[in-house]
Amino acid sequence: MKNSDCLKGIEISNEYEDLICYGFDASIADSGLPWGVAWPKSADEVSRIVAYASDQGLRIVPRGAGTGMAGASVPHLADSIILSFEKMRKVIEINPDNMTVTLEPGMINSRLQRELQRLDLFYPPDPASLSICTLGGNVATNAGGPCAVKYGVTRDYVLELEAVLPDGSIVTLGGKTYKRVVGYDLKQLLIGAEGTLAAITKITMKVLPLPEDVITLLVQFNDLSAAGEAVSKIISAKVIPRTMEFIDGSAIKALEQYKPTGLPSGTAALLLVELDGHPATIQKEAEKVVQVCRALGGETAVAGDKAARDKLWEARRAISPALYHLKPFKINEDIVVPRDQIAATLTSLRALSLENDIPIVCFGHAGDGNIHVNIMVDNADKEEYARGLGLIKKIFELVLSLGGSLSGEHGIGIAKLPYIDMEIKEREMRLMKDVKRLIDPKNIMNPGKIFGAC
Ligand SMILES: Cc1cc2nc3c(=O)[nH]c(=O)nc-3n(C[C@H](O)[C@H](O)[C@H](O)COP(=O)(O)OP(=O)(O)OC[C@H]3O[C@@H](n4cnc5c(N)ncnc54)[C@H](O)[C@@H]3O)c2cc1C
Numbered sequence: 340m341k342n343s344d345c346l347k348g349i350e351i352s353n354e355y356e357d358l359i360c361y362g363f364d365a366s367i368a369d370s371g372l373p374w375g376v377a378w379p380k381s382a383d384e385v386s387r388i389v390a391y392a393s394d395q396g397l398r399i400v401p402r403g404a405g406t407g408m409a410g411a412s413v414p415h416l417a418d419s420i421i422l423s424f425e426k427m428r429k430v431i432e433i434n435p436d437n438m439t440v441t442l443e444p445g446m447i448n449s450r451l452q453r454e455l456q457r458l459d460l461f462y463p464p465d466p467a468s469l470s471i472c473t474l475g476g477n478v479a480t481n482a483g484g485p486c487a488v489k490y491g492v493t494r495d496y497v498l499e500l501e502a503v504l505p506d507g508s509i510v511t512l513g514g515k516t517y518k519r520v521v522g523y524d525l526k527q528l529l530i531g532a533e534g535t536l537a538a539i540t541k542i543t544m545k546v547l548p549l550p551e552d553v554i555t556l557l558v559q560f561n562d563l564s565a566a567g568e569a570v571s572k573i574i575s576a577k578v579i580p581r582t583m584e585f586i587d588g589s590a591i592k593a594l595e596q597y598k599p600t601g602l603p604s605g606t607a608a609l610l611l612v613e614l615d616g617h618p619a620t621i622q623k624e625a626e627k628v629v630q631v632c633r634a635l636g637g638e639t640a641v642a643g644d645k646a647a648r649d650k651l652w653e654a655r656r657a658i659s660p661a662l663y664h665l666k667p668f669k670i671n672e673d674i675v676v677p678r679d680q681i682a683a684t685l686t687s688l689r690a691l692s693l694e695n696d697i698p699i700v701c702f703g704h705a706g707d708g709n710i711h712v713n714i715m716v717d718n719a720d721k722e723e724y725a726r727g728l729g730l731i732k733k734i735f736e737l738v739l740s741l742g743g744s745l746s747g748e749h750g751i752g753i754a755k756l757p758y759i760d761m762e763i764k765e766r767e768m769r770l771m772k773d774v775k776r777l778i779d780p781k782n783i784m785n786p787g788k789i790f791g792a793c
Contacts, residue, residue, distance in 0.1 A: 345391050349384050350426070351377040361414065361421040364407040365468075366671070366754050373400065373414035376421040382501060382509050382540035385422065389538060389783075390507030392420055398783050399505075401534035403445065403476025406468040408671060409752025411480070411533040411788050422538055424475050430454060431541070439498060439515055441543040444475025461549040463490035463581075466748070467656050475539050481531035483748045485582035485613075485655075488706030490547075492748070493530065500526045501541035505779040515543055528774065533750050534785040536778045550581070550615035554625045555642035557651060558610040558632045559603050563587065563689060565635040566608035567682030570705045572631045573612070574678055578624045583706025584611040587685070589665070590658050590702045597661035600654035608685075610637070610705070611655055613648075658702050659711075665698055666715035670727055674738040675709040675747030687737050688712060697727050699734075709747030735761050751789045759789070 352358070353375045362370045374397060379385045392399050398419040402412040414421055424445035431441040435458060442451065448469040455462055465484035466472055472482070478500070483492040499513040512526035513519065529537055560566040570583055586594075586602075586609045595604045602609065612628055614621040629639045642648040662669055676684045685701060692699035703711035712734055716727035735745055735758050745755055745762050760768070772793050775782075782793055 343391060345387050349377060349379060349388060351375055351388070351420075361402060361405070361423065364405040364410055364412045366408045366410045366413075366752065369410045369413050369415050369753055371413055371415040371419070372417065373419040373421045374417060376423055378423050378426045380426045382503060385503045385538050385540050386507045386509050388420065388422060389503050389505065392783055393506060393781060398786050399538065400785050401475070401479065401538045403473030403479070404447070404468075404471045406472040407476065407480060407752060408673065408749040409533075409746075409754040411750055411752030411785070412476075413753065415753060415787060424473060427540070433458060433460070433546075435460065437515060438546050439543055440546050441499075441541065442474060444473060444478070444539050444542060446474045448472055448474060448477060455546055456549060459549045460546045462496065462544065462546050463487075464493045464496060467659070474542055474544075478530055478539055478542055479532060479534050480748065480750050483704065483707070483709065485584055485704055485706075487704060487709070488583050489579045489581040489615075494527070496544040496546075497526060497530055497542060498545060499541075499543035500529055500539055502529055502537035502539045504537050505781065505784045509540070510537075513543075517545065531750065533752060533788050535775060535788050536784060538784070552618040552621060553581070553613060553615045553648070554621050555648040555651060556610075556612045556614075556625060556628060556639050557642065558612060558628075558637040558639045559606045560608045560610070560632075560635070560637045561606060562636060563607045564682045564686050565637065566610055567685045567705070569610060569632050569635050569637055570681050571679045572635065573628055574706075576627050576631050578614070578627050580612045580624070580628070580706060581615045582611065582613040582704075584655055584703065585609070585681075585705035585710065586611070586655070586658065586702045587700060589698060589700045590662065593664050593700070594654060594658055594661040597664050598654075598657050600650060600657070602654055611651055662700055662713055662715060665700065666717055668716050668718035668724070668727075670714040670716065670731060671749075672712045672714070672731065672734060672745075673703070673709060673747050673749045674712055674734065674743055674745065675707070676738055676741050676743035678706075678708045680741040680743065681705055681708060681710070684710065684738065684741060684743070688734065691730060691733055691737070695726055695730055697723070697730060699730070704747070707747070708743070732758065732761075753788060756789075756791050
């Protein structure tokens with residue numbers, strides 16, 4: 340154990356058994372063995388660890404739950420200290436009079452949701468990983484989820500951040516007011532920065548009243564493009580559902596083989612549409628959704644009660660693991676396109692899949708144009724694996740040509756590094772790197788993520 344006086348009292352380990360647990364994230368994009376793992380219990384401890392790393396020429400990799408899909412919390416450099424927020428999991432304050440919650444970054448998303456629900460409050464950003472991922476990770480990746488279609492993403496809720504900068508100083512950015520126009524809004528820089536600028540140690544977020552009622556509809560389509568078209572037609576009928584999830588036929592098939600849930604197999608695509616608000620209002624909205632879908636050949640069923648609704652969501656959340664029944668390896672992209680390009684995107688992806696003889700399974704948050712595109716391959720078959728990897732660039736070219744973006748929620752990390760230049764132009768990239776260099780001149784905070792060399 341290498342330690343020093345300035346780290347006194349801080350839980351930190353260099354034992355192999357500890358290090359190995361922090362070498363991966365959910366992307367399995369890369370792996371590494373860090374120099375050490377630290378479990379700070381306060382901002383002061385985080386500050387001392389960061390200052391130590393800065394003095395010793397070590398790197399800091401902040402880590403929530405490691406559910407990231409881009410390798411952003413992977414310690415790919417051997418001189419990294421993993422800064423794990425597992426011991427900073429408290430809700431500090433729920434303030435119903437200001438409609439805010441203040442918490443430590445290691446708090447798990449679904450635990451927060453449950454605590455708020457007891458008070459009839461609601462925090463909408465709900466990544467499908469909500470039962471494991473942390474709010475610190477959600478802020479650092481600007482996480483979204485099914486509810487983003489109506490309620491927006493993490494960024495839309497963050498009011499104040501306390502953070503430790505790469506020189507060890509502790510700063511407070513933003514504040515507890517809903518409005519604020521005093522200088523640059525620096526907290527926005529940290530949101531979605533994938534831990535490359537600072538370690539977030541405290542978060543204050545807005546909360547909303549828990550919606551009065553929810554209606555859940557499952558719409559079945561025999562035509563893929565009609566399902567895509569239904570998404571934009573529902574929106575243009577002036578209905579903004581709280582969720583509008585898309586599941587293609589191959590995902591349903593894989594799911595039914597893995598964990599039969601009763602979803603209608605043999606169908607081209609499903610939309611899981613959920614409306615929330617006043618019972619009379621959502622009843623009218625549900626009728627509009629049924630009409631729009633029927634005009635496109637969709638057949639709608641209503642989840643009769645909470646148990647039926649929970650079963651549908653359980654099925655939706657089980658899709659990702661189910662896909663391994665199709666092929667042993669998944670190259671997962673989370674592209675986003677304008678809503679009116681969803682149908683074109685889905686049909687072009689289907690064509691790419693057929694042309695290249697590689698299954699491409701699509702599902703995800705179609706309501707905001709964010710589709711999880713899964714290229715399924717056997718990675719033991721070198722030729723097939725290379726063909727699968729070759730598809731990534733073609734998919735990004737397609738998405739960019741339709742006015743979309745490489746990532747709606749997972750970020751760049753290390754997994755998408757080779758492609759970021761396809762979207763971010765040279766001048767804008769220089770600006771981003773200048774910001775990084777200004778805040779982190781020694782490049783100690785999660786180096787190599789987003790930009791590679793800086
Ligand atoms: C099954 C599954 C479903 C998913 N569904 C969604 C989804 O619907 N929507 C979505 O957006 N994402 C989704 N994800 C991706 C992932 O859950 C999110 O990116 C999540 O926000 C990561 O949180 P985490 O706590 O696991 O962070 P980690 O994976 O540990 O870290 C992610 C990034 O945040 C940084 N970070 C973590 N904590 C801090 C901190 N306190 N200060 C500074 N930086 C920090 C890390 O350095 C890293 O760059 C899914 C992942 C899985 C496995």
